[in-house]
Amino acid sequence: MLHRLDKKGFPNTRPLFAGLAETQPMCLAVLEGVYPGQVYADDPARPAAAYLQTSLGNEQEPQWGFLAGEPTSAAFHRDLNKALFEREIIHPDSPLVFCTCATPDWEPALRAIFAPSPPVPAPRRHYIARTLALDWRHVLPDGFVVEPLTASLLQSPGLSAPDDVRQTLAKWERLAGPRFADYGFVAIDLSPRVAQVAAWATVDFIAGGMGDLGVFTQDGYRRRGLACATSAAAIEHGLACGLRQVSWTCMDDNPGSIRTAERLGLERVEDYNMYVLAFDLLEAQSMLAYAHLQAGRHRQALALLDGIIASGQDFPPYVLFDAARARAILGEHAVALSHLQALAGRGSRNLALFEDCQEFVPLRDLCAWPAFLEKIRENARGG
Secondary structure, three states: OOEEOOHHHHHHHOOOOHHHHHHOHHHHHHHOOOOOOEEEEOOOOOOOEEEEEEEOOOOOOOEEEEEEEOOOOHHHHHHHHHHHHOOOOOOOOOOEEEEEEOOHHHHHHHHHHHOOOOOEEEEEEEEEEOOOOOOHHHHOOOOEEEEEOOHHHHOOOOEEOOHHHHHHHHHHHHHOOOOOOOEEEEEEEOOOOOEEEEEEEEEEEEEOOEEEEEEEEOOOOOOOOHHHHHHHHHHHHHHHOOOOEEEEEEEOOOHHHHHHHHHOOOEEEEEEEEEEEEOOHHHHHHHHHHHHHHOOOHHHHHHHHHHHHHOOOOOOOHHHHHHHHHHHHOOOHHHHHHHHHHHHHOOOOOHHHHHOOHHHHHHHHOOOHHHHHHHHHHHHOOO
């Protein structure tokens, strides 16, 4: 049986989550009762296996799960699978679960826990900051200021802030308590008539002297050092206020995030696989195909992608993009372009996506390539 523990029972699972608690602030914040979340175990008094879950915003969004303990119990795998897919422990509208395992020994068990969906590996990098290696004041562009993210700041007249920033602040206000200490910084562009929040960095899930750093820069403001400036300000504040380290995790295929982490001088301490559970089987197959493609398993990716395209189901546009990438890598340039033409026919309008993709460089010699690009431009113009 799967037992939901009350907070008094969380300490019984702490030995199981010991490794994750040291590397994943989100996990530790739930275990310490600082952040909302649930813990499920095979035995409330003497747990041998446990599953912890929480969310970044609310329960309708993707859930973040953590598996720890003994990974060989078929009964635990079966009960957790039933609880997830019958929505006993997860909101009916939650589309995904991002699952991190305490040890690689759990990975074979994921096939049973995620069935009938395949476990989709998502390679991630884990960096930490124990010291400040970059002075944000030296990288902040002219015309910008960095300020703490507070309610009074967002109430300033003449300041435009994205909804995501306001929602983050509203979440902090909702979770406020004596031990809740999440915080953030924003970079503000002072040049327009209405000052604009251009980038923001937050340190969330603060517990045990650790916090998890996340950063976002608005379109039009990227590659100007704003992510570095706001992140460095957040790290500086956290370390000065008693945090022993600030964590940064990102996908292995996110070059922008990796560049920022390295420019900040963060220490790369671990590479690991997070696994994605998609409840929609078509989406799960699409994501698994992408994982194969990123790992260089082009034929395996193409087998899945071709099956999705041939199914006649309403698949996401990135299936055609990934199929085109795979075909181009394998030298099947005409077929690759036909996938891109189909993508253009579905209204794709991001010209840079196709011009910057290195796999599509050989396609530029095809006589239909200019017409394809013109169709993308026409879509962007609303034609």
